[in-house]
Amino acid sequence: MLVLAVAVAALWPVYVRPRVDAPAPADAIVVLGGAHDGREELALRLAHDGYAPRVLFSNPYEHSALLNRVCHGGYRFEVDCFDPDPRTTRGEGRELAARARAGGWRRVLVVTFTPHVSRARYILRKCWGGEILVVVAHPRITPARWAYQYLYQSAGYAKAAIEDC
Numbered sequence: 001m002l003v004l005a006v007a008v009a010a011l012w013p014v015y016v017r018p019r020v021d022a023p024a025p026a027d028a029i030v031v032l033g034g035a036h037d038g039r040e041e042l043a044l045r046l047a048h049d050g051y052a053p054r055v056l057f058s059n060p061y062e063h064s065a066l067l068n069r070v071c072h073g074g075y076r077f078e079v080d081c082f083d084p085d086p087r088t089t090r091g092e093g094r095e096l097a098a099r100a101r102a103g104g105w106r107r108v109l110v111v112t113f114t115p116h117v118s119r120a121r122y123i124l125r126k127c128w129g130g131e132i133l134v135v136v137a138h139p140r141i142t143p144a145r146w147a148y149q150y151l152y153q154s155a156g157y158a159k160a161a162i163e164d165c
Contacts (some may be wrong), residue, residue, distance in 0.1 A: 038137035092128030
């Protein structure tokens with residue numbers, strides 16, 4: 001029990017209270033795939049408020065009614081959806097890097113949820129050297145989901161440590 005308590009405490013600033021950024025003007029907003037937990041709505045609101053002229057949605061889902069609506073909606077800003085290869089944060093980082101190089105981007109806003117912030121920042125920085133500001137949607141996370149996220153994100157970190165972009 002003591003080991004578990006120490007592990008939870010040690011990883012608290014990584015998963016529960018990671019450094020998040022305030023939105024700032026950027027070349028694009030990139031929404032990482034995951035649970036439809038408010039990140040899509042947050043990204044659209046940021047674009048509507050003028051933070052970026054385009055929003056890229058990672059769409060690794062076979063069928064998502066929400067993303068189908070988002071990807072084909074009519075907006076005053078550019079919306080593009082992509083299927084990352086591989087269908088992981090690493091694939092999202094590769095897509096971000098390719099588009100950033102092609103478009104000459106210098107700063108992006110990345111939207112995800114709290115437990116994924118630190119690992120996403122780590123992986124995306126392996127792929128692209130520009131400025132990455134991470135903002136979060138704030139879904140309700142149950143204690144069971146927190147426990148799962150501690151394990152899932154830790155395994156993801158271990159995998160990312162041995163992979164390049």
